[in-house]
Amino acid sequence: MEKPFFKKGETKKSSVKELLASSRAIEGVFVQGWVRTARDHKDFAFLEVNDGSCLKNLQVLVDGGLPAYGALADFSTGSAISILGDLVESPGKGQKWELKAKEIELVGSCPPDYPLQKKRHSDEFLRTIAHLRPRTNKYGALLRIRSQLAQAVHSFFCDEGFFLVSTPILTASDCEGAGDLFSVSAPAHENKEEFFGKKAFLTVSGQLALETHALALGKVYTFGPTFRAENSHTARHAAEFWMIEPEMAFADLADDMDLAEKFVKYLVGHLLNFCQEDMELFFAFVDKSLQEALNAIADKTFERITYTKAIEILQKSGKSFEHPVAWGLDLQTEHERFLAESFVQGPVFVCDYPTQIKPFYMRANPDGKTVAAMDLLAPRVGEIIGGSQREERHDFLKAAMERQKLSKEEYGWYLDTRLYGSAPHSGFGMGFERFLMLATGITNIRDVISFPRTPGSIAY
């Protein structure tokens, strides 16, 4: 429907972000967005309009003389409207610019049972209306930041000479990471029971596929959805999440940690430089210590300690832990938290873990007891990166696979890469949502992904 004051192709539409950043008054601007709140007065009214382009709203002055003033009840909280008006300096306090409306048109009305109100809602409540929560300040800010950071992931790897590889989401490897997999089924075709002729699953990691490409293109990465059918009920686990996995040929574990550290610092730097307005919300309302914590990540060199050293530190800490601390046992959440939050007070790499608690593909260290693995532990969110140098020696890998009883038929192709021009190589995986939790101070993974999938919950 053609609007009287909006000619498609002729009228230039402005975003709220552009207008608020304007250096001058502008006559005849056109804006479309959603009413956040209306302040009704006797002879005039104010509408706060948000179009998602930024956190801030544009204040729209509706003069009593306008026909729109008579229809003010239509422009209720949540309604979608188009406004034509003049951008003028605001005589009121609190904003530099405001839009003096000339014409307003209701695009989509919003009845009074609109669940989002002009007040703070709990995260738990907002999760029950995940289709509407992007309209709140907090989720809007989060989603803009999420988008910015996703772009930054690609620019980082591009700058570092990495190639993006799209690894398969459907996979036949049923023990990629020993985690529980979602199985994939399709309608039966002809006589075939299985669509692919064998069982298929959703990927739990692109790593094995990525290794084959690193041994051809040198430096590669993938950034895609990952699926884990683990029955985890925590604030840090989702059944569907996004993971960033780089893989480098001719690189050892130290190179791997160097890359991980540079990567994390780059993302934090990007956040502080390009997402300032949205980040202010998290600094002010979500976590008061967040700004300091992010500055520390950007400035400080990450500590690197071996697993063996970490066990010593924990044993000498004088703290009584609920779970036992002994060489050969995996670090528990409370141990990781102590290391990152109390001992280092910042991100810390723990490397060279006992062979028996790590997967088959990690490279055996000369000591015969440990493998070249590393975890980056961050305060509050725990393990944010897990990586390793991969076992590139054919005989070592074959022996490790036999020990862990992996079928040679299923993984022959993987072993092949060690037969033909094998080279040392390393990589890691970073949970994108875990990083977003670190970045924003949000404490529940369900609140950094648009439609969270957790055990027993897949609404939308």
Add this chain to the structure above:
RNA sequence: UCCCCAGUAGCUCAGUCGGCAGAGCAGGUGGCUGUUAACCACCGUGUCCGUGGUUCGAGUCCGCGCUGGGGAGCCA
């Protein structure tokens, strides 16, 4: 899968010892002011999560179930 907590108006929550179901916000109506999570006055709002039990009487006590949250394990 295990342990703990919660579920009362659209939202956030109070509800004492078991004795008539409450407040703030949101919403409606009117007023007022260059306001800004506006303000002032008035108005309406309930399957007290479900189910079974104890009791003269249950939002309140007990059993079971459901949902949400926190923690553990598993992991990113």
